[in-house]
Amino acid sequence: MSQLASIVLAAGLGTRMKSQIPKPLHRLCGQTMLNLVLSSLRPLGPDPQVVVVGQGAEQVRQSVSDPAVVFAVQEQQLGTGDAAKAARGALAEFEGDIVVTCGDIPLVRTETWERMLSEHHRQGAACTLVTAAFQNPQGYGRIIRHPADPDLVLRIAEEPRGEEVEIREGNVSVYCFRAEALWEALEEIRDDNLKGEYYLTDAVEILVSKGMKVAAVMVEEATEVIGINDRATLARAEAVLRSRINHRLMLDGVTMVDPATTYVDVGVEVGPDTILYPGTILRGETTVAEGCVIGPHVVVEDCHLGAGTVVKAGSVVRESVVGERVQIGPNAHVRDHSTLEEQVRVGTGSEVCRSRLGAGTKDLHFSYLGDATVGAGANIGAGAITCNYDGEKKNPTLIEDGAFVGSDAALIAPVTIGAGSFVAAGSVISKDVPPGALGVSRAAQRIKEGWAEKRTKKKS
Ligand code: UD1
Ligand code: CA
16 A cells, blocks of 8 residues: 555535535536545555545536545535545555645645655654645634744634734644554544534644644645635636636647636646637647637537637537537537537537538538538538428438538438539438439529519509
């Protein structure tokens, strides 16, 4: 077994979120708080990694994809000290150091964990914790430093009184404990306080009273260690994470016209020389290759965009694969496992759903392609649509290479438009059009000479 284990406390109610969703499952930049906490810990290689669950336990378990994580259950939410105790069974065999934190502190950087661990070892401490100087420390336990040795902590004032209220250095709930010291302290924590809870923070005073050392490291930026208890803080924390993501992308060669209004989820990759205009939202499992131009006001979710692709204003592209030098929009909608091969153009107001468009195909104005397979070099005229739904099921349309579908044609699926064939504008096509043929179905035009004049006479 390794020398480091971790406990993440995530059993609490999260009352202040006023939510049906357990607090650790609220998201920042697409990731749950709990997954953000677990990924910040991962580089330290803790084993076991324990997550303490209680409220919404099943949902919380299911949200964690890392199979190495083990869960411990806190039946009743009696406080953070009691929650840490619930992890003991899962760590019965473990000897070494245990990092302890909460599922609502999602922005801690790996460097901070490492700084804490190295101070822990340097001091030979039983416990080392991370602190921050808060502008407004309300809601944070206050750090009472040792008067003789300011590197050490005497206790945490969870319910600060008198002058303690003025202390701006707060406990951020990021700790490292020697395993046996933690279990020993947890046995002695009592619930004789305002909330009637077992406070993990009391462990500090208990260890100090036994002659053990409690050390502390302070982070420079309090924003790194914000604890999220309500939606206002959730939004603040998300802004911090967003600016970290954007900063990294810009240093990697991405142009952001206005980073403050560019929203990129954790894990999204964007290649160099791509330009993101304001209001661009890149979500989920998305990769954008180099030299793309996206936005303004575009949503791309769970997509791959090839190099040199342009997604213009107001477009939404979801769950699709887009090749190189494709042009989409403005106001286009590409969705549900569609594929656009290289140099396809899907223009103003067009919708593509569960369809594949071959290389160089043009679909430039107000069309709908659903359940369609379109070959290369085809032309879909303005307003042409596949009638893919017969009221019961979805039917496929096949439009072969180089076919020309005239404006406002309605293709009633299932139907095939053969290679190099033409469909006349305004036709309703319910039978296959063979390769090279013309499919036309519309009333012949009549001309009534002088009709307008006769109409005027009739009125008077
Ligand atoms: C806690 C700290 C406080 C610190 C602050 C930093 C205690 C007593 N206080 O206060 O010193 O400044 O974090 O953000 O530890 N939880 C359980 N089971 C429980 C109670 C809580 O698992 O019975 C979990 C919650 O899910 C949450 C975490 O512990 O993730 C912290 O609980 P919370 O109520 O948010 O503590 P704070 O009041 O923020
Ligand atoms: Ca909290």
